[in-house]
Amino acid sequence: MSTITPAAHTEPERRKPILNTVDRVCEICFGLFMALTFVGAVKAVSVGGDAGTKMFHAALGCNLAWGLADAVMYLVRTLVDRGQRLKLALTARQETDRAVAVRTLRDALPETLDSLVEDDELERIRARLSATSTLPPRANFVRDDFVGAVGIFLLVVLGTFPVALPFLLIDDHRAALVCSRVLTLAMLFIAGCALGRYTGAGAMKAGIAMTALGVLLTMAIIAVGG
Template sequence: MLTTSIDPHAAEARPRLLDTVDRVSEMCFGLFMALTFVGAVSAVAAPADAGRVMFHTALGCNLAWGLVDAVMYLVRTLTERGRKLSLVKAVRSASDPSEAIARLRDALSPPLRTLVADAELEAMRSRIARSTDWPEKPALRGQDFLAAAAIFGIVVLATFPVALPFIVIHEVPRALLVSRVLTIVMLFGAGIALGRHAGFGGWMAGVAMTVLGIALTVAIILLGG
């Protein structure tokens, strides 16, 4: 999907490393991964050291998947940046303005294609043609690595509210209760954040995210995750 502006400077001027959707998605990913181990503990007669083993296993899993997710974020960022740069080069090398406008329109998402007039695309084409500071090839920047580090940190930190009660509380049933309460609170908070970001009711979104999260966790456990 083509953004509203593909100016190279505007594209890099991000006020935050990750937007609300990214942060909530990564938090939920780490949360669900940890919940699969909590479900495993609750499904068997837990030995004395089950909580500690579960915590270390869940933490190790989220460390690994946090690293994978961070690396894939960098791959996705580099790929998207290369796709935009290829579009710019195609527009600049087009034989006539109509061909360049057609390329820009093809890059738009289907809902936007009928909303953006040729005059607006021509203005964008003119700005691209006049600009001389486009890079020769896509590259990652310092802010991209900071965002990847933030993704890694969010996934790993999501382990602790779910798994840490089994280290602090030695009675497994009570630790399970605390873990589940914290999980519900986190899912509810994630739903509120998404709801407010999308512009609709935060409380209803919180309830919906909680129900969805519980359903996903049950499905993950039943599927052997």
């Protein structure tokens, strides 16, 4: 009879993606919306033969600035979230009153899960936290945090770079603006499809909804002179 325990068959832990599908698609959508609004604003004040070049630089500069700001905010959100989770774990572990510790864990649950989790399950979590001696004293960054920040920056810049290209390739800046907006709506449709497929809401419905949002935003920009 084999003496190998079930634990010996445990598969290696899979590496968790640094950015999930929602993160990746949403970052691209944010960049597209930013480029759409910024280019519209610059178009309203750009005149002369170099208007197309100005709008290209404006769109590219907008993407670079937004990508940098979003990457920094990603690091801030990551550290804050990690600190909040660590504070919760330390509080539950150090609390001498088990009932208080369980209530602390319950207060941290999302409303949708609160009714599904029993106190006995939370007590087991509290017990495991109490037995853990590897919790760090404070939240710190890890290498993957910076990899994720760089990934967000590249997603915003490279994902929306096609929106800026028409201003460099097409001499007629009005035609370039139309082409840029069409490209933006097409990319928003693709992004919406990806989100719809991921959430199960329906790729086409989500794609159309995201495109409609882009159309409404474009109409608002045109209405104010963009």
